Amino acid sequence: MTENLHNQGYLGWWDELRRRQPNLRLDCCASGGRRNDLETLRRAVPLHRTDYVGEPTSQQCHHYGLSQWVPYHGAGYIVGKSALPPPDCPPIPPPDKIDSYFFRSGMSPSLGISVDVKRDDYDYDFLRRLIAQFRQISPYYYGDFYPLTGYSLRNNVWIAWQYDRPDLGQGMVQAFRRHENNEESQTCKLNGLNPDAEYIVTDLDVNQPRTYTGRDLMETGLQITAKEKPAALIITYEMLK
Structure with missing residues (x-):
């Protein structure tokens, strides 16, 4: 009481x-x-x-x-x-x-x-x-949240998630290669995209835009690579009108 x-x-x-x-x-x-x-x-x-x-x-x-x-x-x-x-x-x-x-x-x-x-x-x-x-x-951050990997406190894994703004046709992936992780790359299947549309995908640290279809990003996945560890990547995407 x-x-x-x-x-x-x-x-x-x-x-x-x-x-x-x-x-x-x-x-x-x-x-x-x-x-x-x-x-x-x-x-x-x-x-x-x-x-x-x-x-x-x-x-x-x-x-x-x-x-x-x-x-x-x-x-x-x-x-x-x-x-x-x-x-x-x-x-x-x-x-x-x-x-x-x-x-x-x-x-x-x-x-x-x-x-x-x-x-x-x-x-x-x-x-x-x-x-x-x-x-x-x-x-x-005001968009839809999607986990792209499993949850773990272990330091030998990748962890990643996606925020998608369907109202803008834009979004981002945040991915982290932890300091004991020996895997340089992680493939993440994105969510909520238009399978028939094309998207410009940009790593903010590299600034070399690449183009994928929404179907490729959702079914084949986006390969994320970090040569150094630990590493934190931000990858944005925008649907071509």
Whole structure:
């Protein structure tokens, strides 16, 4: 009964805040993502989905799992600092530099960035490029989410997912080759495309567009390759009109 009354008061308090301030935006980040229950998510979004920030494998897994249930959530990117990992998730030592693998592992509908801007030895041009890429692909986070690989905390695998915007005829794939993975390539079958249409597919790091049919991308699949490990790739696609 005590818990029931507590929850009624908690939700009623938020409802009254929203009644008084209809445009109020509420963040339900609390105790490491422990307020992501259904009734809270009717009223707020978790702008920071967990206190366990900075370790890339866990960030990828949080994104993979939560995106299947919660359409809007956030994470963070911290330069040179990492939380302690759980026993089954061996860490990658966080580099004291701007790093695309760590940055892209935290990319989500909402992204917070923590960088000591008093440091003059960071590659700020590279950071600006990563932020520009995030802004470029961020509209796709409002699309349909599709896992493209299985879920795993192991560091010898690929993990990947797709966001598709059928209203735009566009979307993206985020793919991660983890640091113990000896497979340079992974083939992913995409979802939700027009099988008879042609799509321009572009790796943001290579910028050499290729053309595929929707049927090829869904039935044969898209081969994703990373020569180095760990690696984080962002591949966009756009349907030709």
